[in-house]
Amino acid sequence: xxxxxxxxxxxxxxxxxxxxxxxxxxxxxxxxxxxxxxxxxxxxxxxxxxxxxxxxxxxxxxxxxxxxxxxxxxxxxxxxxxxxxxxxxxxxxxxxxxxxxxxxxxxxxxx
Amino acid sequence: xxxxxxxxxxxxxxxxxxxxxxxxxxxxxxxxxxxxxxxxxxxxxxxxxxxxxxxxxxxxxxxxxxxxxxxxxxxxxxxxxxxxxxxxxxxxxxxxxxxxxxxxxxxxxxxxxxx
Numbered sequence: 001x002x003x004x005x006x007x008x009x010x011x012x013x014x015x016x017x018x019x020x021x022x023x024x025x026x027x028x029x030x031x032x033x034x035x036x037x038x039x040x041x042x043x044x045x046x047x048x049x050x051x052x053x054x055x056x057x058x059x060x061x062x063x064x065x066x067x068x069x070x071x072x073x074x075x076x077x078x079x080x081x082x083x084x085x086x087x088x089x090x091x092x093x094x095x096x097x098x099x100x101x102x103x104x105x106x107x108x109x110x111x
Numbered sequence: 112x113x114x115x116x117x118x119x120x121x122x123x124x125x126x127x128x129x130x131x132x133x134x135x136x137x138x139x140x141x142x143x144x145x146x147x148x149x150x151x152x153x154x155x156x157x158x159x160x161x162x163x164x165x166x167x168x169x170x171x172x173x174x175x176x177x178x179x180x181x182x183x184x185x186x187x188x189x190x191x192x193x194x195x196x197x198x199x200x201x202x203x204x205x206x207x208x209x210x211x212x213x214x215x216x217x218x219x220x221x222x223x224x225x226x
Contacts, residue, residue, distance in 0.1 A: 043217040096213035098167035
């Protein structure tokens, strides 16, 4: 089955700096890659996603890039703010039936 | 608010007992997913249903079972509970289907504590 690895597990950045979280996947059939943000004690929230026919997608300060050849995708957050502090999860799916999640990255934005 | 509802919000029970967690998907969503999140752990996929049928199964224990009803709500049954079953249980929904979208929206979760 699919295996999704996520790095780093923790990340601290100064407010205003950029943050990058990387994930790799093993199954070349995976074609949908969402990112979720989870604040402490809250539900995961979909923040951005990308499909395999697209190399990059951007939504304001958040962007995701996908390299199908290398089987990795990354989340980029620019101009970070304290409210960006949370745990971020990447995931991969090939059919929309089963999702494989990374182990999460705890992002801390230092004011 | 994602539009996905879960009840109860909290559940405290003893080892060996059985509980039922309930999930109502967003209006129009046909797929329901169940996840387990233990303390400081990631999201473990348990099972997925689409329009009443089981579509995918993850690392779900034999003591656990689920179903999706004709009105599309879903229930996750956990039996012979052990201390290690204490976790947050999330339900998520999506439109699903071959031509559907994959975007999942999570409910607020049920926090299960087994004592």
